[in-house]
Amino acid sequence: MDHFDIVIVGGGPIGIACGLEAKKNGLSYIILEKGTIVNSLYNYPVNMQFFSSSDLLEIDQIPFISNEAKPKRNEALEYYRRIVTSNNLKINLFEKVEAVNKVDSGFEIVTDKRNYKASNVIIATGFYDIPNLLDIPGEKLDKVSHYYKDPHFYASQKLAVIGGSNSAIDAALECYRKGAEVTLIIREPEVGQRVKYWVRPDIINRIKEGSIKAYFNANVKEIHPDKLLIATEDGVIELENDFVLALTGYRPNFTFLEKLGIQLSPDEKRLPQYNQETMETNIKGLYLAGVICGGMETHKWFIENSRIHALMIINAIKANKNGNIPT
Incomplete structure (x- = not known):
C-alpha cells in the first residue's frame, strides 16, 4: 500500500x-x-x-x-x-x-x-x-435539473428558472437570448444583490420590458409534466411549462x-x-x-x-x- x-x-x-x-x-x-x-x-x-x-x-x-x-x-x-x-x-x-x-x-x-x-x-x-433541493412533488421529473450547461437545449421551450443568484440569472438571460420563453421564480423581493454588477442591470431591464417574466416573493409548490404550481403574493397560479432549472445553490x-x-x-x-x-x-x-x-x-x-x-x-x-x- x-x-x-x-x-x-x-x-x-x-x-x-x-x-x-x-x-x-x-x-x-x-x-x-x-x-x-x-x-x-x-x-x-x-x-x-x-x-x-x-x-x-x-x-x-x-x-x-x-x-x-x-x-x-x-x-x-x-x-x-x-x-x-x-x-x-x-x-x-x-x-x-x-x-x-x-x-x-x-x-x-x-x-x-x-x-x-x-x-x-x-x-x-x-x-x-x-444541490439544495426544493423537496416538493415533481422535483425528480426528468424535466427538472439542478445544473445548467448550455442554453441551446432550451430553445423554443417554456423554461422556468428557480433562483435569484448568479447561476439562475445567467441561465435566464442566456436561454432567453436563444429563444426560450423564460420565467424567473425568486423567493426574495428582488434580484439578488450578489449578482454580477454588469449582469444585474441586464436582467432587471429584461424583466421591466417583459422579455422575461418574473415572480418575486414566490415559491414553486408542485412540478407537473406540463405545468407548475407557484405560490405568489396573489395566491397559487398555474404556469405552463416544459423544463425547470432549479438553481437554488x-x-x-x-x-x-x-x-x-x-x-x-x-x-x-x-x-x-x-x-x-x-x-x-x-x-x-x-x-x-x-x-x-x-x-x-x-x-x-x-x-x-x-x-x-x-x-x-x-x-x-x-x-x-x-x-x-x-x-
Missing part, C-alpha cells in the same frame, strides 16, 4: 495549490479527484464568466492571462490543466474517495480503486456536488465530513471546526482547504481568498514533522 506525507482529496484549484506547495517543500503527496481536473469548474455553464479577475484566480504566482479582465470557464480550464501537466503534479483522476480512517498516527484512505496510507490528509472538495458533503469525525456547528451554518492559523480540524493531521471551510456560508470562501490555505497547511505539516509549533 502506497504511503504519502499527504493525501489531498479534491483536484480543484485549491487542491492543486496544495499539491504545488507540497511538491515545492519536498513532501510526498497524491491528489485524488473523483472526476476530471478541476471537475467543478468543468461542470459550470459553458459560457460562464467569473466574477473575479484572472490575477485573483492565479495559484502559486503562475500568471493567468485571459482575453478579458474577467476570464471565462474555458480559459480557467486551460489554465489549471496546464498547471497540472506542466508541473507533473501527481493526481489520480476519476478515483472517488469513499472513506478516510484514522489509524495509528496517520490515515488510511479508501477509494473505489485502491487504498492509501498518509501521515496527513487535506480535504479540498468544495461544495458544488450536492449547493452545499458541502456534510455526511462525508461527519464520517471523518470533523465537528460541525449545530446551527444552520454547519461550520466545520478548524484552527484558523493552520487549517487543522479537530482531528490531528486532517486539514480543510478552500470553500468547504464555510459550511453553508458558500459565499464566504472563493479561490481568491482561500489560495493562502495551501501555504498555511504545508507550513503546519512541516512544523509538525520537524517537531515545531506552527507559526
Whole structure:
C-alpha cells in the first residue's frame, strides 16, 4: 500500500495549490479527484464568466492571462490543466474517495480503486456536488435539473428558472437570448444583490420590458409534466411549462465530513471546526482547504481568498514533522 506525507482529496484549484506547495517543500503527496481536473469548474455553464479577475484566480504566482479582465470557464480550464501537466503534479483522476480512517498516527484512505496510507490528509472538495433541493412533488421529473450547461437545449421551450443568484440569472438571460420563453421564480423581493454588477442591470431591464417574466416573493409548490404550481403574493397560479432549472445553490458533503469525525456547528451554518492559523480540524493531521471551510456560508470562501490555505497547511505539516509549533 502506497504511503504519502499527504493525501489531498479534491483536484480543484485549491487542491492543486496544495499539491504545488507540497511538491515545492519536498513532501510526498497524491491528489485524488473523483472526476476530471478541476471537475467543478468543468461542470459550470459553458459560457460562464467569473466574477473575479484572472490575477485573483492565479495559484502559486503562475500568471493567468485571459482575453478579458474577467476570464471565462474555458480559459480557467486551460489554465489549471496546464498547471497540472506542466508541473507533473501527481493526481489520480476519476478515483472517488469513499472513506478516510484514522489509524495509528496517520490515515488510511479508501477509494473505489485502491487504498492509501498518509501521515496527513487535506480535504479540498468544495461544495458544488450536492444541490439544495426544493423537496416538493415533481422535483425528480426528468424535466427538472439542478445544473445548467448550455442554453441551446432550451430553445423554443417554456423554461422556468428557480433562483435569484448568479447561476439562475445567467441561465435566464442566456436561454432567453436563444429563444426560450423564460420565467424567473425568486423567493426574495428582488434580484439578488450578489449578482454580477454588469449582469444585474441586464436582467432587471429584461424583466421591466417583459422579455422575461418574473415572480418575486414566490415559491414553486408542485412540478407537473406540463405545468407548475407557484405560490405568489396573489395566491397559487398555474404556469405552463416544459423544463425547470432549479438553481437554488449547493452545499458541502456534510455526511462525508461527519464520517471523518470533523465537528460541525449545530446551527444552520454547519461550520466545520478548524484552527484558523493552520487549517487543522479537530482531528490531528486532517486539514480543510478552500470553500468547504464555510459550511453553508458558500459565499464566504472563493479561490481568491482561500489560495493562502495551501501555504498555511504545508507550513503546519512541516512544523509538525520537524517537531515545531506552527507559526
